[in-house]
Amino acid sequence: MNNTFKITFAAFILLVLALTYLEASEPEPVNWTPSYTAKDKIPLGSYVFFESWKNSKSAEIEKISIPPYEFFQQDSVPGGTYFFLNHYIALDDAELEDLLEWVKKGNSAFLSANYLSLNLLDTLQIETSEFMSEKDFSSAPRFNLVNPELKNKTAYKLNHNIDAIFFSKIDTANHVVLGTASLEDDPDPKDQKINFIKVPYGDGTFLLHTNPQAFSNYFLLLDNNYEYAERVLSYLNPGGKILWDAYYKSGKTFYSSPLYILLSNRSLKWAYYFAIIAGILFIVFEGKRKQRPIPVVQALKNQTYEYAQTVADLYLEQKKYKELTDKKIDLFLEYIRLNYRLSTQEINDKFCRDLASRAEKEPEDAHNLFKKINLLKNRKQVTKDEFLQLSREINNFKVQKNGKRTDTA
Structure with a gap:
């Protein structure tokens, strides 16, 4: 190993260490992953919402960590409200059939998601769409309720662009509009979009909401936005048992990698990645021949x-x-x-x-x-x-x- 190689290799190692230090010393970026798990304290987690609701003791909450299909196959299925909160909810046909049968018996299901299960929307004759501001292409909505006793003078604002989904088609004869969303502080009535509806089904009820961000940590900790969540929950059966869905969640509720401790720390994670990259580069550059023919690269033809x-x-x-x-x-x-x-x-x-x-x-x-x-x-x-x-x-x-x-x- 000659001196030139030693100097080059030492310089490379110093460069890797410098990059590792710079990356590790940078402030942790905000994690906007739509998790909605009860344990996540990131902006779009639901830790604040779940803990506040549980500590209020206004309802008995039971976490359901298994798929709805398995839950409904149990010998004894409790009644109450099945509460779904996630970025997307995709029920398969068997789960939907069991959920519909359960709601029909007098129970209720609350589903808040940007993207609701298509088979559920088809069954309830509902369609959804996305909207954004034509002025600046933003999609930071303001939420409010329709009932005069629950409606706030000023809408509750989410200061972050999200997937602004609304109900573009409902059955006006049977469905009840409970809440709206808009992109202006004082919107024209025609610019208000429906984002919260009540759908009677048999002896029970479906409560559908298209903006789960309204129950996120970020939203609830802004100004008095917690009031919006409280007023939405007032539509649930008082005193009824809440079955909190902990299965349909975008965020992980368990560690699937044996390296989770190493990867959960940002500094250790990047040091681990740089070590792997340095090893690969060393193998690549040392494993090939010292001299290789230089191929002739033809200039690209201008075909403008x-x-x-x-x-x-x-x-x-x-x-x-x-x-x-x-x-x-x-x-x-x-x-x-x-x-x-x-x-x-x-x-x-x-x-x-x-x-x-x-x-x-x-x-x-x-x-x-x-x-x-x-x-x-x-x-x-x-x-x-x-x-x-x-x-x-x-x-x-x-x-x-x-x-x-x-x-x-």
Whole structure:
């Protein structure tokens, strides 16, 4: 092992150690994983909600850690409210059939999830959709209830973008709207989306909610948002037993890896990863020959023109002359900005005179050309002949007195 290799290897080890230190010393990033487990204290865990509800002693809560199908196969199944809270809830047909039969006997099921089981939605004749703000594409909703006695003057706001899901179709004759969501502090009634409904089924009831984030640690610890959860829970049967679903949860309730202690600590985890990477790199670089032929890499061919020609042929084949006209106009305006240093924000007489002067054209030519451009730009349909005629006029306008052009567009 020569000195050069020793120096290189030592430098590599120092680099790995430096990267490990830098990574370990960085602040822990916020974990926005939608867990909803009763033990998770991350923003989208349900530790605060579960512990507050359990300590209030307003209801007897029993954790169900087995699938609903196994739960309903027991000899003695208690009554009450089956409480589902998760990012998604996917019941298979057998589970759904058992749950429907159980609810029909006079029990209730509360399901809060962004994505509810499709077979359940089909059975209850419900459809869901997603919405976001058209102004800034945000989706941080405000929640409120419909009942005047439970409705708050100001909606409860979640200061974080989430999957804003709502019920886009319900049976208005049988389903009861209990809550709404919106993206504005003072929304128009038509902009309010339904996110909480009551669905009678047999002698029982389904309570469906599309925003489980309303029961997360992050939401409940903001201002007075805990009031929203309390008011939602007021729709449950008072004094009834709560069957807390601990099976359909995105977060893990057990450790599946023997390395969980090592991987649960961020510093140890990255040190472990860097050690593996360093070992792999050492094997790769030391395991190959010292000298290898250097392959000749051909430069990639510039096929921009062929690509543009293909796209243009597709537009022509589909007879999208209006789209071609708009693109031709946009390219011409870009040409003016680059070659004549003129702003195209306002097309007026002064602009036409300045353009004609710099392009060595008559002002009347510039006026006539932009008159046609404005005419075709405001048209909904453009014929092939009109497009070709405009293209010829634009190309002719680019030709200087000496017969040369400054571009090829």
